[in-house]
Amino acid sequence: MLAIARAPARSAKAVGAYYTPEPVVRSLVSWAVHRQTDRMLDPACGDGRFLVCHANSVGVEQDPDACTTVYARTHGRLIHQGEFFSWAERTQERFDCAAGNPPFIRYQRFSGATRDAALRLCRRHGAAFSALTSSWGPFLVATAALLRRGGRMAFVVPAEIGHAPYAAPLLEFMMNSFAGVQLVAIREKFFSELSEDCWLLYAQGFGEQCDGISLSLTDRFDPCTKPPAATLVATRSDLEKWSGRVRPFLLPSTAREAYRHIADSQHSIRLGDVARVRIGYVTGANDFFHLRPSQARRLQIPRRLLHPAVRNGKCLAGRSVDTHRVRAWMEADEPILLLRLRDATKLPEAVRDYLDTEQGQQARQTYKCRNRKPWYVVPDVTVPDGFLSYMSGEGPRLVENAAGCVCTNSVHALRLTNGMAMSRLVELWATPLTRLSCEIEGHPLGGGMLKVEPREAARIVLADRARDTAWQREIFCDALTTMKRWRHYGG
Ligand SMILES: C[S@@+](CC[C@H](N)C(=O)[O-])C[C@H]1O[C@@H](n2cnc3c(N)ncnc32)[C@H](O)[C@@H]1O
Numbered sequence: 001m002l003a004i005a006r007a008p009a010r011s012a013k014a015v016g017a018y019y020t021p022e023p024v025v026r027s028l029v030s031w032a033v034h035r036q037t038d039r040m041l042d043p044a045c046g047d048g049r050f051l052v053c054h055a056n057s058v059g060v061e062q063d064p065d066a067c068t069t070v071y072a073r074t075h076g077r078l079i080h081q082g083e084f085f086s087w088a089e090r091t092q093e094r095f096d097c098a099a100g101n102p103p104f105i106r107y108q109r110f111s112g113a114t115r116d117a118a119l120r121l122c123r124r125h126g127a128a129f130s131a132l133t134s135s136w137g138p139f140l141v142a143t144a145a146l147l148r149r150g151g152r153m154a155f156v157v158p159a160e161i162g163h164a165p166y167a168a169p170l171l172e173f174m175m176n177s178f179a180g181v182q183l184v185a186i187r188e189k190f191f192s193e194l195s196e197d198c199w200l201l202y203a204q205g206f207g208e209q210c211d212g213i214s215l216s217l218t219d220r221f222d223p224c225t226k227p228p229a230a231t232l233v234a235t236r237s238d239l240e241k242w243s244g245r246v247r248p249f250l251l252p253s254t255a256r257e258a259y260r261h262i263a264d265s266q267h268s269i270r271l272g273d274v275a276r277v278r279i280g281y282v283t284g285a286n287d288f289f290h291l292r293p294s295q296a297r298r299l300q301i302p303r304r305l306l307h308p309a310v311r312n313g314k315c316l317a318g319r320s321v322d323t324h325r326v327r328a329w330m331e332a333d334e335p336i337l338l339l340r341l342r343d344a345t346k347l348p349e350a351v352r353d354y355l356d357t358e359q360g361q362q363a364r365q366t367y368k369c370r371n372r373k374p375w376y377v378v379p380d381v382t383v384p385d386g387f388l389s390y391m392s393g394e395g396p397r398l399v400e401n402a403a404g405c406v407c408t409n410s411v412h413a414l415r416l417t418n419g420m421a422m423s424r425l426v427e428l429w430a431t432p433l434t435r436l437s438c439e440i441e442g443h444p445l446g447g448g449m450l451k452v453e454p455r456e457a458a459r460i461v462l463a464d465r466a467r468d469t470a471w472q473r474e475i476f477c478d479a480l481t482t483m484k485r486w487r488h489y490g491g
Contacts, residue, residue, distance in 0.1 A: 017063065018194055019046050020101045020156055023223040028154035029053040030225045031202060032097040039093075042100035043084045043143045048074050050100050058093065060084045085117040088142045095146055101156035102139035104196070110135040118142065127173035133166035134158075140201070141173050149207035159185070159197035161246065163443040168244035171213060175236060179205025182214040182227050185250060187486055190221045195446030197488075202227050211235050215249050243459065248440050250486050255479035258472050259440070262433060263461045272458030274420040277388060279454060280407035281381045283338075284368025286311070288359050289378060290335045300350040306337040307381070308403065312410040313389030319426050320400035321387065338406055341377050381406050384413035385422050390452045391445065393489045395438050395480075398429040412454060425462070432476035433463035439480060444487035 033040055033054050042050040045059030048070030060080045061067050067081040080087050110118075115131070118138035122129055127141045136158060144153060161167045161183065174181045184200040191198055200221075214230035222228075234242075234249050241260065242248045248256060262268060271277065283289040291299070296306055308326045315321065315329075329336050339354075341347065347355075354360060355376055369375040383404050389397045390412050398414070400422040407413050416422060428434055441459045442452035452460075484490050 017046060017066070017103065018101075018191060019049060021190055022049065024156060024190060024200075024221060025049050025099075026053055027223050027225065028099045028156070028200070031227070032099040032152050032154040034097075034152075038096035041093075041095040041098040041143065041146060043088070043098065043139055044100055044103050045070060045079065046101075048077075048079075051077055051079075058095070060087055083114055083117075084139065085114060085121055085142055088146060089117060089121055091146070093146065094148045096148055096151055098143045098147065098151070098153040099155065100143075102136040102143075104158050105135040107132045107134060121145070122169075122173075125173065126176060127169045129166050129169050134160075134164070137166050137170040140170060144173070144177055144203070144206060147206040151206035152204040153202075153206075155201045156198050157183075157201045159199050160443070161199060161201065162250070163245050163247045165244075167246070168239075171239065171244070171246070174201075174203055175210050175213065177206060177208075178203040178210060179208035180210055180214065181212075182216065182230055183246060184216045184218060184227050185246075185486075186218055186221050188220040197444075197446075200227065212238070213246060215246065217250060242440075245440075247443075247486075251479050251482060255436075255475050255482075258475050259433065259436065259461075259479070262463065262472070263437070267464065269462045269464075270458065271460040271462060274416060274418045274425065274462070275385070276415045276417055277412050277454040277457040278384075278415070280310075280409040280411055280413050281378050282368055282409050283378045284366040284372075285359075285363035286408060287335070288363035289339050291337045291339060292333045292335045293330050293337060294333050295335075296337055299354050301339065301354065302348055302350070305340060305348075305351065307340045308405045309336050309338040310387055310401075310405050310407040310411055311336060312408070313392055313397070316387055316389045316397045316399045316411065318399065319423075320402040321405055322402040326403045326405065338378070338381065339376075340381055340406070343374075343377065382413060382415075385416045386414040386425070388412040388414050388452070388457060390457070391449055393448050393450070395435050395450060396442065396452050396457075398426055400426055412452075412457060428462040428464070431463035432473050432480060433461060436476045436480045436483070437461040437463075439483035439487075448487060448489035450487060450489070 029050055037056060040054050040057040042057065042059045045051055045061045046066050048059060051057045051059045051070060051074050058078045059070055061070065062083050064081060067079050070079050119129055122138050122141045125141055125145045129138055140155060182202045186199055189197060212233040212235035214233050216228040216230050218228055232249060234246055290309060290311065291306065310321060363369055364375045372379060383406055384401055386401050387399050387407055388411060437460045438452060439450065441456045442450045445451045
């Protein structure tokens with residue numbers, strides 16, 4: 001066992017340590033390895049379960065406890081104990097094939113020297129990841145770069161390879177580096193402990209190029225020595241049309257074509273053409289800054305400093321948030337009154353007293369409050385024309401703001417920019433094409449939820465009832481069901 005550096009014991013989530021089920025391990029190794037003499041790499045070998053399937057294999061792992069397990073179960077096979085990217089930068093070793101399951105560590109934790117080494121290495125090999133990338137993409141690029149010409153790799157990948165912005169440079173790199181690249185999209189989970197779905201990635205013929213990603217769609221993982229036959233090939237130009245995403249290819253071709261026909265027409269409108277979508281305000285201490293009507297009365301906070309707020313997506317039922325709705329919230333004594341202080345001067349005594357309470361002392365210690373001056377003025381509070389829920393099972397709701405409310409960052413604030421009436425926008429939002437567009441432009445979040453970021457919302461296509469036919473509407477409704485099934489919502 002070669003020791004590079006000792007990694008402290010950390011939680012499974014922090015280091016992306018979720019070990020792969022044995023049938024998946026055996027399937028990937030049996031495809032990647034052609035001959036007994038093939039030298040195989042697992043760049044993040046965990047407890048060594050990929051390595052035990054093939055005698056001529058080499059593992060890298062930073063967790064010393066896992067390395068001890070691997071060493072014992074592989075009877076002295078070569079394990080490089082330490083950080084993969086710094087090893088990959090230095091090693092002269094080259095491999096016939098690679099198999100494994102890269103750690104899935106989000107950018108907030110994939111940081112410091114490890115990320116710097118990873119991004120530097122990837123750039124050198126032509127894959128330009130941004131600093132917001134998760135670890136798994138750079139792991140795959142750095143692994144591919146250690147293959148001999150003609151080499152193969154077979155890996156478990158998070159299903160976000162179908163939609164994450166950092167999947168695009170990875171897919172581009174794979175097409176520029178391999179004669180064939182195949183993704184197997186698997187609908188049912190095969191990692192019970194993960195909320196994220198996983199797919200499989202196979203690539204062969206390192207050192208050549210191909211013009212597309214072959215895709216197989218399957219309901220469940222079945223042990224196999226080769227991937228299921230591809231159902232389609234998403235070419236580079238196909239991918240370009242779908243913002244570089246593979247996920248829309250989960251739809252039948254009739255639905256994709258019908259959608260593109262409308263989305264690409266000169267009459268097509270996107271939400272970003274008629275509205276600006278922004279996140280709502282961030283208080284840093286929601287419970288402190290939002291008061292119940294009874295609490296505001298008791299504290300004698302002046303009414304002019306309190307503003308009714310939409311606190312979360314649950315408030316967005318129906319077509320509009322109107323004065324009746326706000327009155328109902330007030331009567332139910334909901335904590336919906338934002339303490340909206342605009343500057344440091346002339347604070348009434350009642351407000352000063354509230355800021356000095358124990359809750360106020362705690363609130364001012366939160367990260368957001370500590371980093372603004374004065375701590376009690378919540379920035380970016382505006383009264384938008386409408387609200388968009390951005391995390392939901394059924395799909396995002398778009399609702400008119402008919403009561404002059406403000407909103408927290410649990411919903412998006414929507415400002416009309418191009419003269420379209422809000423009531424018209426709400427009407428268009430309910431059409432099957434637009435609801436399908438939310439699925440295509442948004443992304444699954446696990447647990448059946450769909451999330452729509454502001455930049456994704458801007459791309460959502462607004463259907464015009466006059467322009468789609470009954471036949472198209474039926475296709476879009478079926479397609480909507482398909483996309484929801486893939487994100488485990490509604491059976
Ligand atoms: C998803 S697990 C996969 C383990 C094994 N290949 C499997 O599939 O069962 C990822 C492993 O990567 C290791 N790891 C995370 N970051 C690493 C790094 N920068 N260098 C080396 N190993 C790392 C973790 O300790 C963890 O054991």
